[in-house]
Amino acid sequence: MPPELVILSLVVVTSLAFxxxxxxxxxxxxxxxxxxxxxxxxxxAVTLSAILNLVGAFLSVEVALTVTNSVVNIQDSSGAPRPELLQxxxxxxxxxxxAGLVGAIIWNLITWLLGLPSSSSHALFGGLIGATLVGLGASGVNWLGDGTKPDGVIGRVVLPALMSPLIAIVVATVGTWLVHCITRHxxxxxxxTGFRWGQIGSASxxxxxxxxxDAQKTMGIITLALIASGxxxxxxxVPLWVKVACALAITLGTYTGxxxxxxxxxKGLVELTPPQGMAAEFSTASVILISSHMGFALSTTxxxxxxxxxxxxxxxxxxxxxxxxxxxxxxxxITLPSAALMGALMWLIGHTIGGLAGALVISALLVASAIWMYRHSLRTRVDHNNVNEEWSDNGSVTAPQPAEPLPVAAHAAAQDAFAELEKLEPHTELELAEAR
Structure with missing residues (x-):
């Protein structure tokens, strides 16, 4: 098998892992x-989310095309791939x-281990940008597009990252206030109870x-790799098989929880009530759907x-x-720069070793890192059984402690004292009952 085909296969598998x-x-x-x-x-909840992620992955390709065309500068003025990159x-x-994918996955796993909801999107773009900067130089990153519209990393990634959480805060604040005003009596x-039913629709x-x-971002990465390999x-x-594979991968990941x-x-941000939850979910959905339609690869997190x-x-x-x-x-x-550093480091390792061997080494580093972090996570396990436990200052989950039993020595002493009491004369059944 040609080395470039093996590397392409590694890219596809690693993309699906991401x-x-x-x-x-x-x-x-x-x-x-x-x-x-x-x-x-x-x-x-996670089962329903997985099913709807699967459906949503097929509704649009605008974000996938943003990833393919607006991050790494691989095209000439005609839109065709640059010949020097296809050798x-x-x-x-x-x-x-x-290298960019490996850097993104490692950062995703680190933040998952710490329980921090950082952006998978920014981890992906950061990893790609870091690997591209050391591999192709600053000109290899599509920073601004052609300048005629919001495009490139700045217009399609950075600006939405700055604006989207602010817009979501405003929309959710107004929505929550209105909900409580309308239902105050x-x-x-x-x-x-009513808003819990409403949350079924809003969360869906x-x-x-x-x-x-989000599923489209990986579609864009695989399509980018296919373009690079000719x-x-x-x-x-986007090829149909890429859509299907990415939709299934994100569905399986969602189902794991x-x-x-x-x-x-x-539990850690706000002690939520159903009206707050429904307002937050509608705010999230409206901002994401509008951004997806416009092709902005924002962070859903x-x-x-x-x-x-x-x-x-x-x-x-x-x-x-x-x-x-x-x-x-x-x-x-720190997500985007940290993932960029990891992507750059992975590229330097792979490039220094060279060729197929370099690609295999950084893939092996990813597997080793993932195994270590998974094993470490088992020390403080969080799953569907304890996910709703009360929040502590450090976010840890502690199992409820059983009532402390009577110390063995005290229990034995009480039994001996009662035995001595029964030997005393005279005593009645009433007296014995009171002694007990």
Whole structure:
């Protein structure tokens, strides 16, 4: 088998692995609020989210084309791939894509282990940008497009990242305030029951929107790799098998749950009520769907987190955990540069070794890192059984402690004392009962 075909296969497999991590990393975006308010049982929530992610992945290709055409500058003025990048079956460009994916997955796993809802999208773009910068130089990154419209990394990635959480906060704040104004005279138990039913629809809409936006990013990466290897030439379409594979990968990832991040978003930011949860979910869905239609590859994590914060701000007397929010925002700020550093490091390792061997080495590093982090996660397991436990200051989950039994020595002493009492004369049944 030609080396470039093996590297292409590694890129496809690693892309689907990233799609899988994207699924379990971002399940919280759709279902954390519904699980926290008990509108859904945890396993029911992730199952529904997985199904709707699968459906959403087929609704559009605008975001996939953004990833293919607006991040790495591989095209000449005519729109065709640059000939110098397609030499040797496009091995250099394939190594850049592979290194970027490995960097993105490692960062996704680190933030999952810490329970931080950072952006999978920014991890992906950061990994690609870092690998491209060291592989092709600054000119290899499509920073601004042709300048006639918002395009490139700045217009399609950075600006939406800055604007989308702010818009989501405003929409969710207004929505939560309106909901509580309209329903202020309704008894709390009836109001909460009604809004839990409403959350079935709103959470489903978020899951559908997530599939529409996030599954396409991996479609764009695989299409980019196919273009680099000369096996695809249409810059305005995505192969059908790529759509199906990516949709299935993100669905399987979503079904596994990503419980650590669900817990942080559902319990760590705001103690949510059903009206707040429904307002946050509708805010998230509306921002994501509009952005997907416009081809903006925004972070669904940023939008969902902004909506949850807005639902806390919009309810009078609600308590927002600003310390957890600050940690999340810090993770947002460092995700893209951190993933870029990892992508650059992976490319340097692969390029130094060279060829197929370099690609195999960085793939092996990814597998080893994933195994280590998974084994480490088992020390503090979070799953559907304890995801809704009360939030502690450090976010840990502690099992409820059983009542402390009577110390053995004291129990034995009490038994001996009663035995001595029974030997005393005279005593009646009433006296014995009182002694007991």
């Amino acid at each position: 799609d899988f991590t994207n699924g379990f990393h971002d399940t919280a975006n759709a279902m954390a609020t519904s699980i926290a308010t008990k509108a859904f049982k945890p396993k029911t 040797d079956g496009g091995q250099e460009l394939l190594l850049i894509v592979l 309704v008894l709390a138990r009836y109001r909460d 809409l978020v899951a559908l929107a997530h599939g529409t936006n 096996r695809w030439t249409d810059l305005q379409q 990503g419980w650590r991040i669900i817990r942080t978003m559902g 940023h939008v969902a987190t902004g909506s949850i914060l807005g639902s806390g701000v919009g309810k009078k007397g609600a308590k927002v955990n600003w310390w957890v929010a600050a940690k999340m925002m810090a993770a947002w700020c």
